[in-house]
Amino acid sequence: MSTTSSETLSLDLRGDVAHLTAALMDIESVSGIETAIADAVEAALRALPHLSVLRDGDAIVARTSLGRAQRVVLAGHLDTVPLPTTPGSRGTVPSSWDGETLYGRGATDMKGGVAVQLALAAALTEPNADVTYVFYDHEEVEASLSGLGRLVDHHPELLTDASFAILLEPTNGAVEGGCNGTMRFKVTTTGRAAHSARAWMGENAIHKAAPILTRLAAHEPATIHVDGLDYRESLNAVRIHGGVAGNVIPDHCEVEVNYRFAPSRSIEEADAYVRELLEGFDVERTDAAAGARPGLDVPAAASFVAAVGARALPKYGWTDVARFSALGIPAVNFGPGDALLAHSDNEHVEAAAIRECLAALTRWLA
Structure with missing residues (x-):
């Protein structure tokens, strides 16, 4: 059975990290x-005497203070997306095992990464760099609720003394540097309502949106080289709204557009790019988050890539590495599991992948 908020589960940080992952998954979050x-x-x-611990809401920061020459951040979010409703789904709570494969909500996104953080926090009493472990809430919802964003606002001094950060999002064991930026727009067309039997009396706002879709369909997304990595962009209509009834010519239509842009572009540059493509239409930006350059030329990042023996790849989606980048801290994504399985009804992770991630980070930090 899953654990409720009235119980505090005792976590074994020194046992098998794969079983620690299952224990975390069994707490609905x-x-x-x-x-x-x-x-x-x-x-x-708090049971680990070599760490100082602070809690802010449901976000927790634990730090070593050994006076090392550099400090690194290991970060991961505690929450998951809602549980699946499909009968027979294996991506639910509690977790289940099939041989050495662990099934359940959060298996890849990202209880395996959180388990690795906790195992490292317990095992590394004398790491070769000071470490800040960050566990935060509300990653899977709107950015304004982010526990990491709250920590940046309330306790920046606990984060900004780091020279490098690793977000333990699932990467299948690769190092994914930086991330693309993302922004959304609402593109609006207006017309004149009329009875559909007398359509000539109106102006169809949905039909007026056709050129928007034509331009987007014809658009050739760029691949942009940034600090040694190639970031693929994408610009797409992701939703369309229009019409009020089956016998009414619509007088209003909205096309929602999502732009994933390379981290070399600023928000202002990306905004101007979309507005130029959709010139002549009413374009309103509704959301934006800057990307993060990979920062793989930073010595700590280079030593990390060498230590884990993984090749560096670009991160096409947006992740919280961008929050660290905004603080001037180069950051990468590195964690167990296949990101393509995240949020799925078949979410799962291999026990070996979690153990290998822990071993790689131990090699680097021990």
Whole structure:
């Protein structure tokens, strides 16, 4: 059975990291109900005398203070997307095993990464760099609720003294540098309503949106080289709204457009790019988040890539590495599991992948 907020589960940080992953998954932690898992993580960290621990809401920061020449951040989010409703789904809570494959919500996104953080926090009493472990809430919902964003606002001094950060999002064991930026737009057309039997009396706003879709369909997305990595962009209509009834000519239509842009572009440059393509239409930007350059030329990043023996790849999606980049801290994604399985009804991770991730980070930090 899954653990509720009235119970605090005792986590074994020194046992098999794959079984620690299962224990974390068994605490239901959909965005907004992370208190139970935050309680368990906090209790486990406070039992480690070599760490100082701070909690802000359902976000927790644990730090070593050994006076090392550099400090690195290991970060991961505690929450998951909602549980699946499909009968027979294996991406639910509690977790289940099929041989050495672990099934359940959060298996890849990202309880395996969180388990690796906790195992490292317990094992590395004398790491070769000071380490800041960050566990945060509300990653899977709107950015304004982000626990990491709250930590940046409330306790920046606990983060900004780092020279490098690793977000343990699933990467299948590769190092994914930086991330693309993302922004959304609402492109609006207007017409005149009329009875569909007398369509000539109106102006069809949905038909007026056809050139928007034509331009987007004809658009050739760029691949942009940034700091040694090639970032593929994409610009797409992702939703369309229009019409009020089956016998009414629509007088309003909105096309929602999502642009994923290379981290070399600023938000202003990306905005101007979309507006130029859609010139002549009413374009309103509704959301934007800058990307993050990979920063693989930073010595800590280069030593990390060499130590884990993984090749560096670009991150096409947006992740919280961008928050670290905004603080001037180069950051990469590196964690167990296949990101393509995240949020799926078949979400799962191989036990070996979690163990290998832990071994790689131990080699680098021990």
